[in-house]
Amino acid sequence: MRADCYADKTAVLENVNAHGSAKVFKECMVKDCTLGEKSSVGDFSRLTDCHLGQNVLVQRNALMFSTRMGTCSYVGKNFVSWHCEIGKFCSISWNVSIGGANHDYSRATTHSFLYSNNFGIKAPEETYDRFSQECTIGNDVWIAANVCICRGVRIGNGAVIAAGAVVTKDVEPYTIVAGVPAKPVKKRFNDEIITYLNDSNWWDLPLAVIEDNIHLFNQKMTKQTAKEIYDLSRRSIKEES
Numbered sequence: 001m002r003a004d005c006y007a008d009k010t011a012v013l014e015n016v017n018a019h020g021s022a023k024v025f026k027e028c029m030v031k032d033c034t035l036g037e038k039s040s041v042g043d044f045s046r047l048t049d050c051h052l053g054q055n056v057l058v059q060r061n062a063l064m065f066s067t068r069m070g071t072c073s074y075v076g077k078n079f080v081s082w083h084c085e086i087g088k089f090c091s092i093s094w095n096v097s098i099g100g101a102n103h104d105y106s107r108a109t110t111h112s113f114l115y116s117n118n119f120g121i122k123a124p125e126e127t128y129d130r131f132s133q134e135c136t137i138g139n140d141v142w143i144a145a146n147v148c149i150c151r152g153v154r155i156g157n158g159a160v161i162a163a164g165a166v167v168t169k170d171v172e173p174y175t176i177v178a179g180v181p182a183k184p185v186k187k188r189f190n191d192e193i194i195t196y197l198n199d200s201n202w203w204d205l206p207l208a209v210i211e212d213n214i215h216l217f218n219q220k221m222t223k224q225t226a227k228e229i230y231d232l233s234r235r236s237i238k239e240e241s
């Protein structure tokens with residue numbers, strides 16, 4: 001089945017449900033995926049069992065399995081992800097990996113022949129689940145260049161992961177973490193502001209509402225601004241229901 005979207009003639013699409021405005025560029029392999037409105041998949045990317053929301057941008061050379069990405073989130077080149085959920089408005093830089101498999105090192109071998117037939121040994125019928133632990137990235141998370149997020153980690157809304165970090169533990173909302181292993185460095189705002197922003201769920205606002213109120217997002221944060229974003233979100237949700 002060929003999806004009804006723009007796809008370069010060298011791209012291979014199999015069982016893809018794509019919005020007509022989605023774009024898949026050259027030499028891509030996209031299988032069992034949903035591609036939302038105006039989403040795009042960069043050259044040489046390989047996506048299997050993924051869902052890209054509206055305006056999601058995947059740059060070149062991505063390798064993604066069972067990954068969901070919310071509205072307006074984007075990833076830089078050489079992104080790798082397995083079995084994870086990424087919220088809305090996340091900015092993910094180049095050379096980032098999320099949710100690599102955990103090989104079970106308590107068995108005789110950690111080698112993949114226990115679950116893959118690629119090595120001349122028939123894999124056993126039953127083996128362990130390398131992806132059993134959940135990996136979730138909240139909304140409005142900034143993941144800087146060359147970050148590795150380990151399997152099972154949950155990252156809260158608004159967090160910042162500094163360049164080069166290896167994240168082995170959960171990250172609280174609006175916290176900046178850095179280093180190997182990543183440790184909290186500071187919070188982005190004081191607790192009162194964080195509560196307003198975290199509870200506002202502003203990332204669920206229609207894009208047009210965000211655009212009309214862009215000044216609130218484009219100024220240095222104060223308690224007043226956080227409260228205005230919170231009130232705006234509440235009003236918008238009430239009007240919708």
Ligand SMILES: CC(C)(COP(=O)(O)OP(=O)(O)OC[C@H]1O[C@@H](n2cnc3c(N)ncnc32)[C@H](O)[C@@H]1OP(=O)(O)O)[C@@H](O)C(=O)NCCC(=O)NCCS
Nearest residue numbers: 092093094143144145160161162163164165176178179185
């Ligand atoms: C996370 C980041 C934004 C923090 O910037 P900042 O607020 O100016 O941070 P500070 O300089 O106040 O640093 C606070 C502490 O964290 C440390 N730190 C900051 N970034 C770090 C990093 N990437 N790795 C390890 N430690 C880091 C600083 O050394 C400092 O430690 P100290 O308190 O012991 O002196 C920035 O360091 C960063 O990583 N930027 C990523 C840029 C990038 O990758 N861009 C790609 C395009 S999206």
